[in-house]
Amino acid sequence: MTYEELKNQKDFDVNLHYSVSEVAILAQSLDTFGGDDPVVTISKVEPFNYHPRDYRDTTLDLEDWQEAVKLAQELAMTPLNERGKAINHDWIKRAQRALHGILGRE
Structure with missing residues (x-):
């Protein structure tokens, strides 16, 4: 599974x-x-490394949490070099906040 395939799940x-x-x-x-709270984390630097977390403080039900864990496991079992590139849009938001701070527009 690639990062893009995980992002574009049809049933979940x-x-x-x-x-x-x-x-x-x-x-x-x-x-x-x-x-939002993480319910599963998947390592991008270590193969086979994923960590399910407690979902009870979220709106997720048990079946959806189990599906998330299943998807995380599938991604974690995919070799790192076959997962594709993940697009990180957070740097754009940080740059915009920094620019607004510089310009004095909080």
Whole structure:
């Protein structure tokens, strides 16, 4: 499985967060601030390395969590060089915030 295939699942709508060393499958949090919490993380630098996390503080139900874990396992079992490149749009947001800070437009 590639990162793009994980992102474009037809039967399971996943929210992803890419960092330098991992990909996280996210679910909406039940806390008062909203936001997203990781339910599974998959290493981008170590093969076969993924970590399911507690889903009970999110809006995800058990079946969806099991599907997320299954997808994470499939991605983790794919060799690193066959997963493709992950597009990280976070740098654009950080650059925009920095520019707004420089221009004094918080």
